[in-house]
Amino acid sequence: MDFEDLAARALNTASVRGAVYADVRFERNHTERIEVRDGVVAALGDDASSGYGIRTLIDGSWGFAASSDATTLGIDTCAARAVEIAKAGAGAAKRRIGAPPDRAYDDTFVTTVLQEPSDVSVGTRVALLLAAERALHVDPRIAVGRAWIDLWQTEKFFYSTIGSRIAQRILQSGSGLQAMAVDGTDVQTRTYPGDIGLYKSGGWEVIQEARLLETAARIGEEAVALLGAAQCPSGTFDIVLGGSQVSLQLHESCGHPAELDRVMGWEANFSGTSFLDISHLGTLRYGSDIVHIEIDNTLPGGMATCGYDDEGTASSRSDIVAQGTLVGYETSNDTARAIGRKSNACVRAQSWEYVPMIRMCNLNLAPGNIPFDHLFDDIRDGVYMESNRSWSIDDRRLNFQFGCEIGWEVKNGKRGRMLKNPTYGGMTPQFWGSCDAIADKASWMAWGSPNCGKGEPMQVGRTTQAAAPARFRNVAVGVGYDA
Amino acid sequence: MRSSERETLARHILKASSADATSVLVSTRDAALARFSRAAIHQHVAGKDTSVSVRAVIGKRSGVAGTNRLDDTSLASLVRRATDLARFAPEDPRLAPLPCGSPTSAPQGSYVAATAQADPRLRTQALEAIFSVAEERGQWCAGFAATGSSGYTVANDAGALASFDGTDAAINVKMNATDSTGFAEGYSTDIHGLDGRQIAERAATKATQTAAxxxxxxxxxxxxxxxxxxxxxxxxxxxxxxxxxxxxxxxxxxxxxxxxxxxxxxxxxxxxxxxxxxxxxxxxxxxxxxxxxxxxxxxxxxxxxxxxxxxxxxxxxxxxxxxxxxxxxxxxxxxxxxxxxxxxxxxxxxxxxxxxxxxxxxxxxxxxxxxxxxxxxxxxxxxxxxxxxxxxxxxxxxxxxxxxxxxxxxxxxxxxxxxxxxxxxxxxxxxxxxxxxxxxxxx
Structure with a gap:
């Protein structure tokens, strides 16, 4: 039986057993990972996983069951299990939150790919990583060099009882380098690109864009130089953050608190709640006037870019923060309905075996109008930081502390000596309120985060935050090292 | 999948491999969870899967492939993919021989049938007890009740053959009062060893005691x-x-x-x-x-x-x-x-x-x-x-x-x-x- 027939059987079984709505999402996931560590291939893996998840809705209560058994018996058993779960939930829950989606789609989506990863041999991939990793070792103090490539292909086939029929092929690729320098008393690490590598939707062209081989020696040199660099001072300073660090700041302090399920308390026991409240829509000052943040799940290269989310809602763009004011959330069908809006298609599941839930998807900070080099112009005494190495924020997303791999002094508008262990901290609205310059489109890029954790069972989401470097005033710097 | 079936599968794969050395990991999992907030259940899920991972070693080279398709064609492809990857890998002079293992026995209490067989009603009963405590205390609650079983078999052609089956149950509760919160949790291999009401009471007491x-x-x-x-x-x-x-x-x-x-x-x-x-x-x-x-x-x-x-x-x-x-x-x-x-x-x-x-x-x-x-x-x-x-x-x-x-x-x-x-x-x-x-x- 093909997916069409299996889907019909799953949806029919669910309906006959009492579901007022059901959908089924078949997935074929192919994951390839190569990691070179200190001159040897430490990981060379190729994993294929396929299966399906069935959602059922009974009396306002959702049930979800997943299985890799694609026989007719497997489908029947799984659909029945999803119904049994929904019924048990309906009997126990004191509030109902579910309703069927109101629109069906019949469509396909395919990630734009310039070069299929499968056209590049494993030997070529391994050779690239071996050469790049070797180039990191510019000094005997490089104790560990790493270079890696991840290639992910997901094929999804979504069907629902209201008539949706959506096929999608999504390719995501990423690669990176890391050098760890050790001198007996200190350990310093440099990672490239950004803090985790360059991850985008696309094919082998994403790996080429990273320019691993061309950059490796500089990364190794910086790791070694950090061992002898001055400690970042502690105090209140103006700071400039590199684009990947702005991206992570955005992820943690805007992306997560603007997830409407979190605002409604659904993540309270684990990922936490939010300092944002439904009553804040349209009124809360999230940041300065130049802070404009949007969801764009159509962004070329975005890790969350696709045609439809895992509830079958079409991808779109929508504002979260406009001229510094909170104007929207990342939503699903159920949560959007609770605030009288339509879903902005921010629902994803890690894979076939996971229930779809709200993720921040592609969350982007609009570029400003200042060339990157001019961000430093009127800083008298400040710090420039790049590449995250530590990130922590409270469970309402207010008090945060981030650390970066590398920093530089900024004195009278000029970048000066290198600083090690730069950290900074603050409170989210005050921090974004202190943002007085964002670099222009020339340095704006989509930074993929392939490992965002949320939900129970924990799901790993692949998100993007497109951002440019930005300047913030009067920030607490050196936190954690100020004893 | 029972351990005897996993072992048969692992032996079958070992026999099919032409690599110098082969290691097989068969993993099976059946897990369910009911997650709640404000007395609504917003994630109510179950999932079941069996997957196989093969590590093929050729000389000082190795590659790993995995699948959850268990038909003969897919398994043959799995072994071939792992072996092909091993051929592509450069030599690692430090590669160690596969361990030959030795008999082990599962610790007492690691598998409890009642947990493996728990149905949705058993989990929602725990939730009902938690919801009652929240209502009695004038607080709202969030958390989950989960049960699951997992099994692993590892076999290689150096002689290792080991299987383990385990279960896990967990209840996790956060109680939310006006300006305070409280947390409690319980873990056990035996679902009947966890008391949703008692865990909820502990969380609620913390929220009460830390008010203002x-x-x-x-x-x-x-x-x-x-x-x-x-x-x-x-x-x-x-x-x-x-x-x-x-x-x-x-x-x-x-x-x-x-x-x-x-x-x-x-x-x-x-x-x-x-x-x-x-x-x-x-x-x-x-x-x-x-x-x-x-x-x-x-x-x-x-x-x-x-x-x-x-x-x-x-x-x-x-x-x-x-x-x-x-x-x-x-x-x-x-x-x-x-x-x-x-x-x-x-x-x-x-x-x-x-x-x-x-x-x-x-x-x-x-x-x-x-x-x-x-x-x-x-x-x-x-x-x-x-x-x-x-x-x-x-x-x-x-x-x-x-x-x-x-x-x-x-x-x-x-x-x-x-x-x-x-x-x-x-x-x-x-x-x-x-x-x-x-x-x-x-x-």
Whole structure:
């Protein structure tokens, strides 16, 4: 039986057993990972996983069951299990939150790919990583060099009882380098690109864009130089953050608190709640006037870019923060309905075996109008930081502390000596309120985060935050090292 | 899939492989969870899967492939993919032979049929009890009830053949009052060993006791960490005991194994057979896992190895391999902190001024070598004054070297299993004389 027939059987079984709505999402996931560590291939893996998840809705209560058994018996058993779960939930829950989606789609989506990863041999991939990793070792103090490539292909086939029929092929690729320098008393690490590598939707062209081989020696040199660099001072300073660090700041302090399920308390026991409240829509000052943040799940290269989310809602763009004011959330069908809006298609599941839930998807900070080099112009005494190495924020997303791999002094508008262990901290609205310059489109890029954790069972989401470097005033710097 | 079926499958794959050496991991899982907030169930899920991973070795080259398609064609393709990858891999002169294993037996209580067979109603009954407590206390609740079973078989053509089946149940509750929250959890291999009402009561009591939290100044405090908080810290220490981390110089005790000193009241075991957390007695290469002391009365006494790092460092293979492909080295997966002699209440009674922490949140490493971490308190942080709990305080951020904190510490006489999505350990409460908080938040 093909997916069409299996889907019909799953949806029919669910309906006959009492579901007022059901959908089924078949997935074929192919994951390839190569990691070179200190001159040897430490990981060379190729994993294929396929299966399906069935959602059922009974009396306002959702049930979800997943299985890799694609026989007719497997489908029947799984659909029945999803119904049994929904019924048990309906009997126990004191509030109902579910309703069927109101629109069906019949469509396909395919990630734009310039070069299929499968056209590049494993030997070529391994050779690239071996050469790049070797180039990191510019000094005997490089104790560990790493270079890696991840290639992910997901094929999804979504069907629902209201008539949706959506096929999608999504390719995501990423690669990176890391050098760890050790001198007996200190350990310093440099990672490239950004803090985790360059991850985008696309094919082998994403790996080429990273320019691993061309950059490796500089990364190794910086790791070694950090061992002898001055400690970042502690105090209140103006700071400039590199684009990947702005991206992570955005992820943690805007992306997560603007997830409407979190605002409604659904993540309270684990990922936490939010300092944002439904009553804040349209009124809360999230940041300065130049802070404009949007969801764009159509962004070329975005890790969350696709045609439809895992509830079958079409991808779109929508504002979260406009001229510094909170104007929207990342939503699903159920949560959007609770605030009288339509879903902005921010629902994803890690894979076939996971229930779809709200993720921040592609969350982007609009570029400003200042060339990157001019961000430093009127800083008298400040710090420039790049590449995250530590990130922590409270469970309402207010008090945060981030650390970066590398920093530089900024004195009278000029970048000066290198600083090690730069950290900074603050409170989210005050921090974004202190943002007085964002670099222009020339340095704006989509930074993929392939490992965002949320939900129970924990799901790993692949998100993007497109951002440019930005300047913030009067920030607490050196936190954690100020004893 | 039962262990006998997994073993048959593994043997079939070994027979089909033409590689010089082959290792097979068959994993099966059937897990379900009901997650709730404000008396609504928003994630009510179940999932079932069996997957196979094959590591093929050709000379000094190896490759790993995986699938969850178990038909003959897919399995033949699986072996071919792993073998092809091995041919592409450059030689690793340090590649170790596959371990030949030896018989192991599962610790008592690791598999409970009632947990494996739990139906949705059993989980929602726990939720109903939790909802009732919330209603009675005038609070709202969030959390989950989960049950599941898992099975692993590892086989290789060096002779290793090991199977394990385990179950797990968990209830997790956060109670939310007007300006305070409280947290409690329970883990067991036996669903009937968990009482949803009792766990909810504990969480609700914390929320009540910490109502109207006051602000305290950050600075160096004496703290008493309840098991959930200590467990969260301990996770960030586990990697330091990996042979790989140790050899690379990134461990806090690199070069000082056997001599590095912490408080003599600290003993940390890695023990898969602890009655509160009975687990798999072998690793993902099929090597029996040793129960060993990582810290013995204050002295850092052992690192954990797998076949690769045992050979590389000329040490014994302690059986702590993670699933292949693994670039992260061996890992201690069942940490246990030994108990002290006094109850948590007695530790509180002997504290003139301090903070009691129920739980931490979002801990991250700030300085790897010094094991400095940052994070926040959450869901029940109390002021201790004159040996008594004196109400709740607003949450604080800490920046603290775990190593420095463990230079002056003592432990309660009660242990508890605690855990999260990536770890599980058994710990008592801990009293740490010096713990540095650096800022506060608004709640």
């Amino acid at each position: 939290p006051r602000s305290v100044d950050p600075g160096v405090w004496t703290v008493i960490l309840e098991p959930a908080a200590l467990g969260e810290l301990l996770v960030y220490l586990a990697g330091h005991f990996s042979a790989q981390t140790y050899d690379e110089g990134a461990s806090f005790f690199s070069g000082a194994l056997g001599t590095f000193q912490l408080d003599e009241r600290l003993t940390i075991q890695d023990d898969y057979a602890h009655p509160l957390n009975p687990g798999m007695p072998f690793d993902f290469e099929g090597q029996p896992t040793q129960r060993l002391a990582l810290v013995d009365h204050g002295t850092v006494s052992n690192i954990v190895t797998d076949s690769y790092w045992a050979q590389r460092l000329a040490r014994e293979n302690t059986g702590h391999a993670l699933p292949a492909p693994n670039a992260w080295g061996p890992h201690a997966r069942h940490m246990v902190v030994a108990v002290g002699t006094q109850t948590t209440d007695e530790l509180i009674a002997q504290t003139e001024r301090g903070l009691l922490v129920s739980r931490f949140w979002y801990i991250r490493t700030v300085d790897r070598k010094r094991a400095i971490v940052t994070g926040m308190t959450r869901d029940g942080t109390y002021l201790i004054e004159n040996g008594k709990l004196a109400g709740g305080v607003r949450n604080l951020r800490f920046n603290q070297s775990i190593v420095d904190a463990l230079r002056s510490c003592e432990f309660s006489s009660e242990q508890q299993r605690t855990g999260g999505y990536s770890y599980s350990c058994v710990v008592p409460s801990a009293k740490l004389q010096q713990f540095r908080f650096t800022s506060t938040t608004e709640f």
